[in-house]
Amino acid sequence: MGSITVTNLGKAYKQYPARSSRLREWLLPFQGPQHKLKWILQDINFHVAPGEAVGLIGINGAGKSTLLKLITGTTQPTTGSVYMEGKVAALLELGMGFHPDFTGRQNVYMAGQLLGMSVDEITALMPEIEAFAEVGEYMDQPVRVYSSGMQMRVAFSVATARRPDILIVDEALSVGDTYFQHKSFERIRQYRRAGTTLLLVSHDKQAIQSVCDRAILLDGGRLSREGPPEEIMDYYNALIADRENSNLQLLSRDDGKVQVVSGTGEATVSHIALLDENEQPVEVIDVGSTVTLQVTVLAKAHIPRMVLGYMIKDRLGQPMYGTNTDLQQLPLSDVQPGEANVYRFRFNANLGAGTYSVATAIVSTETHLVNNYEWRDLALVFTVVNMRRPYFEGSAWIEPTIEISRAPA
Structure with a gap:
């Protein structure tokens, strides 16, 4: 079982005003430093327990890749320390360590030895590596003729050929095709069940929420927030909106969850x-029952065009279904300050047993990128139970009609 402990970690690079300043600092040390420090990371502290999966998120330039390089030892820290216990497999950059003129097979031997495997061990694992990578005859072709997706297939296959105690994966998986992404994440889940500790960097909300136990948000080179993946991803999305001149609020619900509300505030779900x-409020419903989602929107300013959308999410925050009144061709025009409008969405709750939440969005078009009046996560939480249907697996009730006939001899 592996673990990662990061203590007061920081990384800074020297910035010199001119080329001569570097030489002057070296030849005339008594004149003092000729550089300024540019901090990329500061005061990073966290612990990843054995068997835990942690997602690392943040906008480009937040310091995610630098942090992974510090953790894996490819870059040395300016301050602080990293302690890791167990065998580590890291996939940081696409094809890192691959030589373009060597074949895929030759690069597998080189990369495998860098991961601490012997030549005999790599030879024994080679059939499995080839089978998982699925690059066929290209395994014996120079890597320079590979596509980025093929490089990722080979790199991931060799990095995960044996189960590591700690697996660190950067955004490299994002370049692969959908089929191989599913295949890779299934191997990650398999290793997780076997006890591998995972540190995953991704902008893929569903990947973070489906695989990870906890998420860490980096912002401006500092650890901004950590907690449940759904909460951190909601906060991350709201943070982006906040930088687009929207407001950001964190509200504590009675059930202990944190509700993220962002937007300009020109309209709100009241x-x-x-x-x-029977038109009675409910928090628990039966599979397939007919329900109505009733939402009252109060305008606080004049809104030329108003659209309301909602998204039903499962307990991991993954979307089950979403729509809005723009897609349904029912936007409202010329909404006046103080005006309240009641929306009623009637549907059959063909969902599997479990807990679900509803997020709402008040916008002017089909997305929140033009005008984000209000985005409210965890606006409503409800539970679906199966009281009348035959037992089934999954998050959707799609009851089939079954016909069975004997095939002719």
Whole structure:
């Protein structure tokens, strides 16, 4: 079992005003430093427990890749320390360590030895590596003729040929095709179940929320926030909106979860409820029952065009279904300050048993990129139970009609 402990970690680079300043600092040390420090990371502290999966997120330039290089030892820290226990496999950059003129097979031997495997061990694992990479005859072709996706296939296959105690994966998986991404994440989940500690960097919300136990947000080279993946991803999305001149609020719910609300505040959801067929508010519903999501939107300013959308998410924050009144061709025009509008969305809750949440968005078009009046995560939480249907697996109730006939001899 592996673990990662990061203590007061920081990384800075020297910036000189001119080329001669570097030489002057070296030849005339008594004149003092000729450089300024540019801090990329500062005061980073966290611990990844054995068997835990942690997602690392942040906008480009937040310091994610630098942090991974410090953790894996490819870059030395300016301050602080990193302690890791166990065998480590890291996939930081696409084809890192691959020589373009060597074949894929030759590069597998080189990369495998860098990971601490012997030649005999790599030879024994080679059939499995080839089978998982699925690059066929290209395994014996120079890497320079590989596509980026093929490089990723070979790099991931050799990095995970044997189960490591610690697996560190950067954004490299994002260049692969959908099929291989699914295949790779299934191997990651398999290793997780076997006890591998995982540190994953990704902008893929579903990947973070489906694989990780916890998420860490880096912002401006500092650890901004950490917590449950859904909460951190919601905060991250709201943080981006906040930088687009929107407001950002964190509200504590009665169930202990943190609700993220962002937007300009020119309109707000003043009331939301899930109603049964008798128009009564409910928090627990049966699979397939008919319900109505009733949302009251209060305008606080003049809004030329107003659109309301909602998204139903499962307990991991993955979207089950979402739509809005723009997609349904029902936007409202010329909404006046103080005006309240009640929206009623009636549907059959063909969901599997479990806990779900509803996020709402008040915008002017089909997305929140033009005008984000309000984005509210965890606006409503409800539970689906199976009281009348045959047992089934999954997050959707799609009951089939089954026909069975005997095939002719």
